Amino acid sequence: MNFRGIDIRWRAPVTDTELAALTQSHGGHAAAGWWDQVRPHSLGWVSARLADGSLVGFVNVAWDGGDHAFLLDTKTRPAYQRRGIGTAMVHLAAQRAKSAGCEWLHVDFSTELRPFYLDACGFREPDAAGIMNLYSLAVTR
Ligand SMILES: CC(C)(COP(=O)(O)OP(=O)(O)OC[C@H]1O[C@@H](n2cnc3c(N)ncnc32)[C@H](O)[C@@H]1OP(=O)(O)O)[C@@H](O)C(=O)NCCC(=O)NCCS
Numbered sequence: 001m002n003f004r005g006i007d008i009r010w011r012a013p014v015t016d017t018e019l020a021a022l023t024q025s026h027g028g029h030a031a032a033g034w035w036d037q038v039r040p041h042s043l044g045w046v047s048a049r050l051a052d053g054s055l056v057g058f059v060n061v062a063w064d065g066g067d068h069a070f071l072l073d074t075k076t077r078p079a080y081q082r083r084g085i086g087t088a089m090v091h092l093a094a095q096r097a098k099s100a101g102c103e104w105l106h107v108d109f110s111t112e113l114r115p116f117y118l119d120a121c122g123f124r125e126p127d128a129a130g131i132m133n134l135y136s137l138a139v140t141r
Helices: 016-025 034-041 085-099 111-120
Strands: 006-010 042-049 055-063 068-076 104-106
Touching: 006 055, 006 085, 016 034, 016 055, 034 042, 034 055, 042 085, 055 085, 068 085, 085 104, 085 111
Parallel strands: 068 104
Antiparallel strands: 006 042, 042 055, 055 068
16 A cells, blocks of 8 residues: 555565664664564564665564464654554554454553554553563473
8 A cells, every 4th residue: 555655565575684674773673584583473564665665664463373463563764753654554454464364453562652552553452461571481391
């Protein structure tokens, strides 16, 4: 789809190098090979590109193979933020997840992004949700 001159697409090719550059553009840590590792587990992803092909936005949708899809790694290049690109990408991701047969789209985010996910993108707060950091969990054998 064309959104204000930005080409926003589902499952269009995106390289690991492009995603590393996009991540670094907003100060994020980019590990080489990350996207090549993650992509096989993705239901799909949305890319946003300028007319010259430059990648300015991305969001990934992971999937449980059934009713649940998970929105991950939403990012818009800083110089292009607050123009509606993030919202447009999330809406396309939600539509494609629904088309794939999913009933629920999950996301978690830090408090300051409530206006983005809840107000702009249309997520609602769950009745309850939990998250566990597994890094420090002792592993029993
Ligand atoms: C979060 C992010 C993807 C939003 O992308 P975006 O293209 O700027 O989003 P939109 O232009 O569609 O924003 C729509 C509305 O959401 C809200 N919003 C967007 N970014 C926001 C932010 N950083 N903080 C608070 N509200 C925000 C605003 O209400 C905005 O409308 P406004 O510009 O008229 O005020 C972008 O800020 C980003 O890439 N951040 C760095 C990476 C990150 O933190 N990703 C989230 C992982 S959970």
